Amino acid sequence: MTLLAQSFNSSAMRGHLVNKDWAKLTDTVSYDPPDEVKRFLARAVLVYGIPFQYLVPDERMLPTESVRFFFLDPGWIAIMIQGATSIGRLDAQDTVLDTTMRHLALEQAMVDAALVRGNGRDIGEPQAQAAQWPLTGFLLRSGVVDGWQGVEMKAYGADGVELAPLRIDRLAPDILLCIFNGKVAHMTVKQPPEGLHFGLSPVGNGQYQRLSLRKVTEKDGAVQPGEQIQKAGDGSRPIDAPMRSGKGRPTRVVRVAELAALFQQRLTELKQAPSVFTSGEFGVEMVESPGLVDFKLGAGNKNE
Known part of the structure; x- marks a missing residue:
């Protein structure tokens, strides 16, 4: 110097x-x-x-399948x-x-x-003019880091404003380090958008269930079309998917017409059935959105 x-x-x-x-x-x-x-x-x-x-x-400070928040x-x-x-x-x-x-x-x-990330920034990502104390972040050690190459992280302050990421790096195949410009109060970790797919949840013995349903009628109050009206873990009965029988073993082939009828029946029970249930409504009900984990510091974590 x-x-x-x-x-x-x-x-x-x-x-x-x-x-x-x-x-x-x-x-x-x-x-x-x-x-x-x-x-x-x-x-x-x-x-x-x-x-x-x-x-x-x-190593005991960061065991497998754990996240640790920190201040610099x-x-x-x-x-x-x-x-x-x-x-x-x-x-x-x-x-x-x-x-x-x-x-x-x-x-x-x-x-x-604040300029270190440079061209590595994502489109729409907030950018800081300068790093400001406190700088906070987290270390995540999980198979999610290795399995979801495009995993998305967003952090928010106590005021709900998204914080600018200053560093997002994989230190090892299963360890992710993130540092944000400000104090993290709320953070989300989400599967990449390409994780959107049709799907059912396995329950063993070659059987599958649908745990959630989505609204397929016009807006009703605050509930928008496409939003979940029956969610996993809310006490609702799952829908058992009818599967084609094989020769002594599961086929993993769904009987689509029967499953569509079960969807329509459950929507009728919920008073959310459309006048006509077409392949479009069936597709909406079968959509599995990318998984998301919601961390709120000082509160319980919410999985969706």
């Missing part, structure tokens, strides 16, 4: 150092390091290059930046100069940290 500073009005700065004129020293010092240095310090704020065992000292310690980050910029310090005067320079370095690194 001293070597960087000495390229700017060196004689004036050394005069202020000798006279211990700290106010004028601060006004004299200018901070404009090479882009490579800026990029390195910005990534350091987001703990790039930090050995994983420093982040998680014991601003004091720890500041000291790390100070250490990274201490190269070139030769004497006591350089130490005083570094005291001024390291604050400028940290301020610039926080601004540049």
Whole structure:
């Protein structure tokens, strides 16, 4: 850092150092390091290059199929930046100069940290002008990380506003690290959109059930067409899917006409049956949307 500073009005700065004129020293010092240095310090704020065992000292702190939320310690980050910029310090005067320079370095690194993701941002993703404390995030260790290559994460503050992601990285096949610009109060993890499909839930012995139904009539109050009106876990009776019989083994072939009749019967019981139940309504009822896990810090988690 001293070597960087000495390229700017060196004689004036050394005069202020000798006279211990700290106010004028601060006004004299200018901070404009090479882009490579800026990029390195910005990534350091987001703990790039930090050995994983420093982040998680014991494997028991992050067991399989778990998520751990965290705050980045601003004091720890500041000291790390100070250490990274201490190269070139030769004497006591350089130490005083570094005291001024390291604050400028940290301020610039926080601004540049918001740009680290660069072209890796998703369309519509919020972008911060500069990283602002508190910086928070989570570590997720799960087969979901390995199995869902396009898994989507969104985090929100206490005010419900979506937070800008500063870092989203897979540290291992099953470990994901995310850091957001602000305090996370609510987070969602969702299957990729291509996870949308037709489907039934297996119950064993070659049998399948439909656990949820969707509204297929016009808007009724706050319930929009396509929204679930019978959900898994709400106490409703699942619909057993009629399957074609095989020679002593399951065929995994659905009797579509019979299943459609069961859908129509249940919708009639719920007073949500359309006047005509066509292949379109059948398709809506068979849709399985991508899975979503909803985390609300300090509250129970909700799976949909």
